[in-house]
Amino acid sequence: MTTDGFTTCLWFDGQAEEAAHYYVSVFKNSSVGRVSHYTEGAMQPAGTVLTVEFTANGHKFVALNGGPQFKFTEAISFQVFCDNQEEIDYYWTKLTEGGGEPGPCGWLKDRFGVSWQIIPERLDEMISDPDTAKSSRAMQAMLKMHKLDIAALEKAYAGE
Structure with a gap:
């Protein structure tokens, strides 16, 4: 993914990869990119998905498995x-x-x-x-x- 423009980061509690694949299946001009994983000593067990870069309808996103602290609201x-x-x-x-x-x-x-x-x-x-x-x-x-x-x-x- 390039750093042109904006990339929207969406915070999930363990569903980042599932969500990325879901959005890619809904919208045209979409694809899943790089997947990164937590390393030893991080907030989640080593090997757990940390981020998934994806494009949905031409818009760049990062899905982040950040944990249960934050939830989505209608404010966005x-x-x-x-x-x-x-x-x-x-x-x-x-x-x-x-x-x-x-x-x-x-x-x-x-x-x-x-x-x-x-x-x-x-x-x-x-x-x-x-x-x-x-x-x-x-x-x-x-x-x-x-x-x-x-x-x-x-x-x-x-x-x-």
Whole structure:
């Protein structure tokens, strides 16, 4: 992995390698890179996975097996912008499988507790429209949803 730009480090409690392979299976343009291991005298037994470098959807990550001290919260989330309902359905299904949890307004937590926002590319345009009646209708529709429904959002936006 190069040091260009940013690399996101995700802290896990023993699931770093599992998580890296999981995210690589969900997103295109993804791969697992270098895996490092704890050495003798470290926080974990020698040979235990310390870090896993991976790329998911072209974004660089390091999964770190740091222990149970820290957990993920909704204060940090990853936004996945989708072109169509098929993409929204795909990411929603893949990221909630195996113990993930759906949340409001297109948010969800995956089985590792990482928060994601699965949103249509067009949503920002709708809710920031200078026509406040249109933007308000789109916003009110979104606030009632879990997984976002593009057709329903478009209908609300149009006033139908």
